[in-house]
Amino acid sequence: MSIWLTPELKPLFGGTYFPPDDRYYGRPGFKTVLLTLAEQWKAKKTVIEEQSSVILRTLQEGTSASEASGQSLPDLKACTETLYYQLERSCDQEDGGFAKEPKFPQPVSFNFLIRLYAKCKGSFSDMANSSLEMATFTLLKMAKGGIFDHISKEFHRYSTDAIWHVPHFEKMLYDEAQLLFSYAEAYQITKQEEFAEVVQDIAEYIMRDLLNPAGGFYSAEDADSLPTAESTSKKEGAFCVLTQKQIQEILKEKVKDTLTLAEVFCHYFNIQEKENVDPIKSPFWKKLSRGHKEPTVCDFASAKHCEKPCILCFV
Known part of the structure; x- marks a missing residue:
């Protein structure tokens, strides 16, 4: 969170995150914000000071409502319905999230x-059913996406895209x-093992x-780490990223005829020789995402067809 204040400590502008420069996410970069605010302060100082006073007064009024002051507190039922419909309208029906x-x-x-479902x-x-579906659908999408570290088994801070694909690699205890x-409660209600597995992983x-x-x-x-033991400068996600070549060197074991674990792994996670994401967000690996099918034995010429078209066929 970044908040800019006047010399009198009144808020004049703020935001949760500003990228390093203008090429990220269609948002103004931090430097652009600084320069723009400096120009506006010089050109419209009086107007900005007036606006900052209005912002401060609005914030104070919004946090001081009480029955003692004669203002009635919001109705619980109305607040609950308002929040539900806000989440329903903003819910991504294809990839989850709000x-x-x-x-x-x-x-x-x-x-x-x-809790709304339970109530x-x-x-x-x-x-109730819609509430549970929105929550569990999003939780499953997150657990299958790149925001979840499928090796060390925990969640990254957030996804840089809308499909939970490319994460920002910071990991927070409170998250x-x-x-x-959240996953424990989802399991308690649905009894789906996927939720229990995530609880155990976290x-x-x-x-x-x-x-x-x-x-x-x-x-x-930290999101930044050393790419190699010999490196002197850190890069975001370096510790969490593996190339196809590295995977091939690690997973050499054959699981069927000439089929190696590396081939199965790379097919399942759609790992390619070259990067398959926006260069701005590179280098990252790709987890199963929209439009990518689960692998079947039919996808491999060296494998025989069986009645269980899943990754377990190769083990």
């Missing part, structure tokens, strides 16, 4: 929808903790990588 790119996990929204499943079945509860990651031996937990893992 916003455009970049997409952040929203544990608070999941918790609200799951309304008897009397308001349509709203993991909240999502652990818990294992926290205890393995974020637990401080001296007590307590580390708050986060």
Whole structure:
């Protein structure tokens, strides 16, 4: 979160995230924002000061409502319905989530929808079922996407695109903790093993990588890391990225005739020799995404057809 203040500490402009430059996500870069604000301050200082006073007054009024002041608190039922319909309107029916790119996990929204289902499943079945579907659909999409680290088993900070494909590689303790509860509650209601597996994965990651031996937990893992042991400068996601060549060197074991684990792995995760993402967001690997089918034994000339068209056929 970045907030710009006047010398009197009144807010004049702010936003959750500004990319390094203008080429990212169609948003103005941080430098552009700084230069624009500086120009506006010089040209329209009085107007900006007046606007900042209005912003501050609005914020104060919005956080000071109370019954003691004669203002009635919002009706709980009306607030619940308003929030539900806002989430319903913004829900991505194809890829899950409640916003455009970049997409952040929203544990608070999941918790609200799951509790709304539990509260309304008897009397308001349509709203209840829709609430549960929005939450579980998004949770499953996230777990199958690149925002989830399928090797060390935890979630990255957010997805840079709308399909949970390319993550920002930072990992936050409070994200993991909240999502652990979201997936646990989804499992309690649906009994789908996918949710239970994610709960176990997150818990294992926290205890393995974020637990401080001296007590307590580390708050986060940096998005930037060294590409190799010999590197002197860090790059975003370097520790989390593998090339097709590296995978071929690691997974040499044959699973059937001339078929190697590397071939199965690369086919399943759609890993190609060359990068298959926007160069701005490179280098990243690609998880199963929209339009990519699960592999079947028929996809491999060296494999025999069987009645179980899934990755398990090769083991």
